[in-house]
Amino acid sequence: MNDSNNFKAGFVTIMGKPNVGKSTLMNALTGEKLSIISKRAQTTRHRIFGIITTDDHQIVYSDTPGTLDPSYPLHERMMTFVKRSLEDADVILYMVELGEKHQDNTWVEMAKKSGVPVLFVINKVDLNKGSQLTDKITYWKEQLPWVEPIAVSALEKMGLAELEEQILSHLPNHPPYFPEDELTDKSERFITSEIIREKIFMQYKQEIPYSSEVVVSSFKEDEQIIRISAEIYVERNSQKGIIIGKKGEAIKNLGIAARKDLEEFFGKQIHLETMVKVEKDWRNNELKLKRFGY
Numbered sequence: 269m270n271d272s273n274n275f276k277a278g279f280v281t282i283m284g285k286p287n288v289g290k291s292t293l294m295n296a297l298t299g300e301k302l303s304i305i306s307k308r309a310q311t312t313r314h315r316i317f318g319i320i321t322t323d324d325h326q327i328v329y330s331d332t333p334g335t336l337d338p339s340y341p342l343h344e345r346m347m348t349f350v351k352r353s354l355e356d357a358d359v360i361l362y363m364v365e366l367g368e369k370h371q372d373n374t375w376v377e378m379a380k381k382s383g384v385p386v387l388f389v390i391n392k393v394d395l396n397k398g399s400q401l402t403d404k405i406t407y408w409k410e411q412l413p414w415v416e417p418i419a420v421s422a423l424e425k426m427g428l429a430e431l432e433e434q435i436l437s438h439l440p441n442h443p444p445y446f447p448e449d450e451l452t453d454k455s456e457r458f459i460t461s462e463i464i465r466e467k468i469f470m471q472y473k474q475e476i477p478y479s480s481e482v483v484v485s486s487f488k489e490d491e492q493i494i495r496i497s498a499e500i501y502v503e504r505n506s507q508k509g510i511i512i513g514k515k516g517e518a519i520k521n522l523g524i525a526a527r528k529d530l531e532e533f534f535g536k537q538i539h540l541e542t543m544v545k546v547e548k549d550w551r552n553n554e555l556k557l558k559r560f561g562y
């Protein structure tokens with residue numbers, strides 16, 4: 269794998285209503301080279317569909333957690349979490365299908381507000397009849413003047429080269445996040461840190477979640493149990509105090525909530541050890557590098 273300065277790597281978050289063809293697109297884009305991280309990875313909150321690594325780039329595709337389910341009970345908090353996961357992306361693919369009309373603009377507006385480049389994708393254009401597609405492109409440009417629709421058919425593999433080209437044009441120069449040979453281990457650590465990070469978002473208020481980063485420093489799996497050590501980084505001492513809470517109550521609750529989800533996810537008993545560390549102004553450093561332990 270080439271990790272010279274010309275290597276591009278980044279995260280592509282896919283949003284869209286159920287059934288618009290997100291999974292089909294993933295399969296089409298990753299094709300033979302698709303590296304499914306693990307069956308388990310498909311069920312996590314921050315799902316990773318696939319990673320494609322070539323000589324000069326690595327694209328990590330994932331979808332957003334529960335974005336299109338308005339009945340979710342912790343809606344508001346999830347929105348915050350989703351917002352964060354959008355901000356962490358390098359590119360957002362906002363996918364609609366040919367027949368779709370503009371109904372609820374919450375998600376597409378949120379995608380826009382995240383400041384991340386949004387590629388607006390119209391899928392299933394193989395079903396086009398007459399002027400339907402050109403009409404639809406005009407329609408979407410009226411509805412959302414800031415988008416430049418890209419027409420594709422995931423099923424018939426139409427328009428994918430252009431889409432990929434556009435994705436790559438937005439990816440930064442960056443070494444690969446996932447070394448191919450360590451895919452599984454890395455992904456399990458990644459999923460673990462995502463689950464802990466989600467609990468931080470649910471439990472703490474205001475700027476705390478945004479100032480926190482989770483690094484899984486050790487992940488040891490035995491037959492019966494997985495032993496995990498995680499470091500939670502905050503920016504200031506005062507934040508460390510808040511994370512830990514009175515008599516360690518808050519961090520204890522965080523550990524319980526995270527462990528419950530981790531056990532459900534990995535299907536094994538989990539021993540989770542957390543350490544809170546202060547890393548002054550880490551956000552001004554290489555945020556993503558830290559997260560992935562580089």
Ligand SMILES: Nc1nc2c(ncn2[C@@H]2O[C@H](COP(=O)(O)OP(=O)(O)OP(=O)(O)O)[C@@H](O)[C@H]2O)c(=O)[nH]1
Nearest residue numbers: 285286287288289290291292391392421422423424
């Ligand atoms: N005609 C046509 N059908 C497509 C295309 N892409 C996907 N489909 C079909 O649309 C249906 C839904 O596709 P999925 O890829 O499962 O959609 P999804 O967005 O991942 O769905 P969820 O997992 O429910 O969110 C399937 O029957 C696909 O075969 C396309 O480009 N053209």
